[in-house]
Amino acid sequence: MPPAPLDDSPFPGLRRRGFLAAAGGAAGLGALALAGCGGPGGSGGAAGGGTPRRGGTLRAAFAGGGASETLDPHRTNLFADAARAKALFDKLADYGNDLSAQPRLAASWEPNDGLDRWRVKLRKATFHDGSPVTADAVLYSYRRIADPKEGFRAKASLEPIDLKASRALDSRTVEFVLKRPTAEFPNVLAAFGAYIVPEAAHDFDRKPVGSGPFRFVSFRPGRSTVVERNDAYWDGAPHLDRLEFIVANEESARVNSLLGGQVEYAHELTPTTARAHEGKGQIEIVRLRNSAMQAFAMKTDRAPFDDKRVREAFFLIADRKELVAGALSGAGEVGNDLFGKGYENYADDLPQRVQDLDKARHLLKKAGAENLRVTLDTSDVAAGFTEAAAIFRDQAAEAGVRVTVRTGSKDTYWADTLDSGTLASYRSGAMPIESHFSQRLLTDSTTNATHWHHKDFDALYQQAQSTKDDTARAAVYGRMQRRLYAEGGFLVWGFADWILGTAQNVRGVAHGAPANTLDWARFDTVWLA
Known part of the structure; x- marks a missing residue:
């Protein structure tokens, strides 16, 4: 299997505004404070905390990207890229375990009454x-990311900012001018890949300079990267002397x-491996819950899924x-046809859907879709896709629906299914619910x-x-989710764990933080017993 991108698909809020005290942080790839260090992450390692x-x-093993790997933090694509970037660089904010934005290099943020200007105060960091x-x-970092000649990952996330009008009010205060009201602007600060670099920085593979918990030592693309403790780190020096990423x-x-x-x-172990070693005392298995939404995407603008009764029948x-x-x-764990289970603003008050074949048949009959035949596009581009397609095909047959499974190329799957077909396997990594909407x-x-166009x-x-x-x-978000629950196009059947393993002497690895949040791959608070 090829190395997984950090969002596991190519489709990649803060409710508290105003001053926020410096917290353990949170990231689109990070977490809060690590377990074993007094944080909410969970168990502190194989033998507890201490x-x-x-x-x-x-030494941390990740799937890599070969000779084309880079330490440019604005080009993060693979989990390995993101983990290395997190060790060397910082963002203004990052995502907590519930995908709410938490401050990192930003000490506080405050909007104007119109929510179209935000003042961000920086903490003292070097x-x-x-x-x-x-x-x-x-401002240099954000303007670099937004360069129209480049394809940096965070470019789309920064789109709400008018970077020409935004300015430095003093050395540690940025006034961001926005193109429109954006109540969830802190999510932009926490965007995947929105790392802050020194002015004019460009030679990242030879000697990258960031403000992160580790300093650069060496980089061999496709083989290994070595970093060492930054004793001057604003959030406290790491416990480890050195950290090596091995491909x-x-x-x-x-x-x-x-x-x-x-x-x-x-990093990135299979459920089979986890079952084989969990609780056996040789290695520690860590499960990062709610890390990836698993779904089938129904195109709501074309038959048969342009009829909401058919979509409800498939639910x-x-x-x-x-x-x-x-x-x-x-x-x-099971899904309920909504993205973001366990995340901030998730509509957990809606009843859990269960299989009801009689009602499904009734809805199909009312829609004139008895003996329906559909093609389900899938691929081995992500774990569980082909297996889920086969299982759903058999489930649909019990309701009188004939599903033909069509397996496509993993190299072009996402582009192929974005506009083609009517039903497709779908997956998404963690992001705020607001970002999923937008x-x-x-x-x-x-x-x-x-193709939800309303x-x-x-x-x-x-x-x-x-x-x-x-x-x-939050009440408006609830209304939006109730609408999607009733007639949306995502049949969200589950949320996958992301699984990793550690040696028994490793402490401080967070349990419970989804992948793509701050506690994920956060090595500054890990130590060796």
Whole structure:
């Protein structure tokens, strides 16, 4: 299997505004404070927590990208890229375990009454060369990301900012001018890949300079990257002396290296591996819950799914428990046709859907869709896709629906299914629910895989972004989710765990933080017992 991109698909809010005290942080790829360090992440390691011990080298195995790898933090694409960037660089904000934005280099943020200007105060921090992190460095970094000649990952996330009008009010205050009211602007600060670099920085592969917890030592693309403790780190020096990222593309190589003592941390393990070793005392298995939404995308603008009765019937055909057990080998939990289970603003008050074949048949009959035949596009582009397609095909047959599974190329799957076909396997990594709305469900969203085009839904989103009161805005999000639950195009059947393994002497690895949040791959608070 090729290395997974950090969002596991090419389709990649803060409710508290005003001053926020410096927190353990959160990231589109990070977490809060790590377990074992007093944070909310969970268990502190194989043998519990204890007092952090300073020293030692931790070797972490990740799937990599070969000779084309780079340490440019604005080009993060793979999990390995993101983990290296997190060690060397910082963002203004990052995502907590519930995908709410938490401050990192930003000490506070405050909007005007119109929510179209935000003042961000920077904490006192320095880059690895001793120069201060300044407002000008922030603006340089964002303008670099937004360069129309480049394809940097965070470019689309920064789109709400008018970077020509934004300015430095003083060395540690940035005034961001926005193109429109954006109540969830802190999500922009936490965007994947929105790292802050020194002014004029460009030679990232030879000697990258960031403000992160580790300093650069060496980089061999496709092989390894070595970094060492930054004693001047604003959030406290890491416990480890050194951290080495080792590239091991095959899961078997990562597991065998962990079992053999060549590494202490192995990313991206399979449920089969987890079951084989969990609780056996040789290695520690860590499950990052709710890390990836698993779904089928129905195109709502074409037959047969342009009839909401057919979409509801498909919601009722799905046996979610069977799908999680079979396609995810039980490593996950059932979904409820909404993105973001466990995240901030998730509508957890809606009843859990269960299979109801009688009602599904009734709805299909009312829609004139008896003996329906559909093609389900899938691919081995993501774990569980082909298995889920086969399981759902059999479930649909019980409701009188004939599903033909069509397996496409993993190299072109996402582009092929964005506008083609009617039903497709779908997956998404963690992001705020607001980002899911804006990137995938608005009429002008460029990655609208379900072709959900409703002006009244767009208006609700704009209403939410113009609403300053947290409770009132959450109520609007609730209305949007109830609409999607009733007639949306995503049949969300599950949420997959992301699985990693550690040696028994590793402490401080967060349990419970989804992939793509701050606690994920956060090595500054890890130590070796």
